[in-house]
Amino acid sequence: MKTAVIGLQWGDEGKGKIVTYLSRNYDCVVRYSGGSNAGHTVDYGDFKIVHHLLPSADVKKQKMMYIGPGVVVDFDVLIEEIDQIDKLLPHARSLLRISKQAHVVLPVYKELDEKIDKSRLNAIGTTRRGIGLSYANRALRCGLRIQDLENTSKTRYFIQELSHIWQTSIDVERILDELIAKYNKTRDLLIDTVQAVRTLKDKDLLFEGTQGVLLDVDVGTYPYVTSTNCSSTGIQSGFGYPVQLDQVFGVMKAYTTRVGEGPFPTELKGEEGEKLRKLGGEYGATTGRPRRCGWLDLVLLRYAVELSGCNSLILTKADILSGYDKVPVCVAYKFKGKVLESLDNLELVDQAEPIYEIFDGWKSLESKEFERFVTKIEKEIGVKFSHISTGPRVDEILKI
Numbered sequence: 001m002k003t004a005v006i007g008l009q010w011g012d013e014g015k016g017k018i019v020t021y022l023s024r025n026y027d028c029v030v031r032y033s034g035g036s037n038a039g040h041t042v043d044y045g046d047f048k049i050v051h052h053l054l055p056s057a058d059v060k061k062q063k064m065m066y067i068g069p070g071v072v073v074d075f076d077v078l079i080e081e082i083d084q085i086d087k088l089l090p091h092a093r094s095l096l097r098i099s100k101q102a103h104v105v106l107p108v109y110k111e112l113d114e115k116i117d118k119s120r121l122n123a124i125g126t127t128r129r130g131i132g133l134s135y136a137n138r139a140l141r142c143g144l145r146i147q148d149l150e151n152t153s154k155t156r157y158f159i160q161e162l163s164h165i166w167q168t169s170i171d172v173e174r175i176l177d178e179l180i181a182k183y184n185k186t187r188d189l190l191i192d193t194v195q196a197v198r199t200l201k202d203k204d205l206l207f208e209g210t211q212g213v214l215l216d217v218d219v220g221t222y223p224y225v226t227s228t229n230c231s232s233t234g235i236q237s238g239f240g241y242p243v244q245l246d247q248v249f250g251v252m253k254a255y256t257t258r259v260g261e262g263p264f265p266t267e268l269k270g271e272e273g274e275k276l277r278k279l280g281g282e283y284g285a286t287t288g289r290p291r292r293c294g295w296l297d298l299v300l301l302r303y304a305v306e307l308s309g310c311n312s313l314i315l316t317k318a319d320i321l322s323g324y325d326k327v328p329v330c331v332a333y334k335f336k337g338k339v340l341e342s343l344d345n346l347e348l349v350d351q352a353e354p355i356y357e358i359f360d361g362w363k364s365l366e367s368k369e370f371e372r373f374v375t376k377i378e379k380e381i382g383v384k385f386s387h388i389s390t391g392p393r394v395d396e397i398l399k400i
């Protein structure tokens with residue numbers, strides 16, 4: 001069985017907890033894209049694990065974790081997270097493998113990430129984790145792969161070249177020593193992609209999406225996106241093998257959030273937005289930035305479901321809306337006098353005027369009102385819910 005869990009909005013849909021829960025039915029959770037720009041806390045009840053890079057496998061159930069070649073690895077974050085799981089559960093690190101062909105995020109990438117974003121006429125609002133720089137350098141063929149660290153002179157050459165290309169002064173010997181020291185700490189966990197594929201290809205794999213379809217570099221709200229195919233299309237290259245997916249779970253929040261800049265038709269400004277932000281605890285897990293909040297947008301969801309190949313929906317954070325008297329949902333856009341229920345591309349999104357249908361609010365997730373909300377989404381999207389998350393802990397979930 002090969003399954004993907006994909007975010008259907010702009011990330012932060014609560015995928016981490018869902019992946020941890022679902023991982024119990026799989027052998028291994030695979031991260032295939034992004035880097036430490038992702039971030040979430042998984043609440044096991046008796047302890048919590050903060051993830052940026054480590055796949056959200058249930059470590060209590062001894063599930064394997066694999067970081068594929070499509071991920072960019074920040075060694076500081078990686079080592080911190082390995083130490084974290086190792087303290088909680090002895091030998092948990094032995095559950096992890098990392099592709100040697102994954103690229104390394106250098107500290108200077110983060111500085112350049114910030115510098116570039118600040119120099120733009122319209123900032124993207126990146127997480128400053130050096131993600132764009134890592135993928136750009138990979139494409140420019142001046143990126144450093146983990147495997148290159150096996151060869152000190154090659155690594156020194158690479159750092160010197162990088163300093164020339166980006167015209168930035170780097171203390172080559174210091175960076176080199178630091179990188180080699182960090183590499184040595186993780187050496188026992190490294191594996192060639194081909195070896196990982198040989199071991200994993202016939203196993204039950206759960207591919208953990210990062211961010212969401214609307215932040216995908218090809219089909220998202222470009223240029224206000226991340227630098228990878230964080231949707232399901234990134235799985236094959238990010239894992240390094242032509243995977244046939246049996247199932248694609250699309251995770252959606254009962255409302256919408258976005259961090260960073262870019263269009264957001266249903267955004268709530270002022271007090272209304274602040275109320276939802278506080279109720280949902282909507283602050284970036286990686287940067288701490290307040291997330292922009294707004295109502296559910298079915299036009300964007302239809303688009304994300306179609307392009308990700310999603311065949312099962314998972315709803316999160318509907319409990320946050322409990323107590324609202326009325327819950328508006330955007331069912332179509334008005335654009336130049338026309339009503340649009342689905343989009344051919346996202347160019348129009350920043351000029352779209354949402355058309356809302358107002359639902360009666362619910363007091364609990366067992367109520368008739370909530371059932372009506374769920375049924376309406378299924379009908380509008382044409383895909384059924386398989387699970388509904390009822391709270392922050394891993395086990396707070398209903399299977400439908």
Ligand code: IMP
Nearest residue numbers: 011037038039125126127225226259260
């Ligand atoms: P980058 O991925 O750091 O280059 O940031 C590009 C855009 O993606 C920015 O708008 C970020 O706020 C957004 N972004 C990146 N990672 C996440 C995430 O995990 N959740 C939500 N937004 C994200």
